[in-house]
Amino acid sequence: MLGRPRKFDENGAREVAMQLFWAKGYEATSLSNLLAAMGISKSSFYQTFESKHTLFEQCLNQYRDILVSTMSEGLANAPTPMMFIKHALVDVANDTNDPLGRRGCLMMNTASEFSQRDSNIARCVEAGIQATKDIFLQAVKAAQADGDISSNTRADILADYLVTVVSGLKSQVKAGASRKQIINTAEFSVRTLQEMA
Template structure:
């Protein structure tokens, strides 16, 4: 692109369009041509702006994490108790079973399943996402312990790690189209941890 020539697109819009595509299909199943079609970018614009498919994907993971975590903090601030926030988060996971287009799961956790530890940059982004989720749930546990809605005296970060791991399992069951009652039972067992010593 010649110096001084303004871009003909909004990079943040293109980034969100790419994120939606990766979220729906995963990294390997999304081709460069798919990304060009979804964003309306030329190949040269995509590479000049985002550095290629891999770098674009890493940026999408950051964008997704920031979006989800901001929403989580907002919901926590509005929740009547720490426990209510956690229960609402689990219910939202169950509701994905009937989402239009089917359940997409969580882009961060989907990526962990797709990549494992084979890509250092992606692994770092996944770890940062999981850490951010755990931070919100740890604060929810602290608030729940303070307001009496959570009776377990366990360390909030340990309980939060359990909740994040459990939600990952619930999302997998939902994506596998497991029986709703079975998934609800698993959710109920997760919540029992909030009341145990």
């Protein structure tokens, strides 16, 4: 026998949940918070998402997919790979003007909240970080081919460096750093990358 048809936008509800988890963290987001924000009943929640934990995993994967799509589009549309790298760092400063931007990075927030105590969540976080690194790796290799970055340092090491810098910048924004502080650090990091022998 078929169940009752779902009368809500599942993707839209998941987006709302992602924003709530991003703002509050996993533990601080209660089921009642989720139900109120998503506008669904408890039975619809469990029928569709199974559990808060399963929904959170889905939200992490959705966040990763959005991040990858945004970065891939940015790399494809940038005048040069080096400009993409610069903007990826400097544009973090825009988060200082947006209360939502002050939330930091959902992946890194989750890594801090969970550490390694949940293997499924750890895999989601690892996949998100790896996806970001893969795009930076493409950009670094292309910038090295253009002669904008030295080829003396392995591209994968530089990609790891960029992931670390961006994560650090977003953490600084979350901690209350000013726009000027973020721009100064981002520009210094770009110069360091270009000056590596």
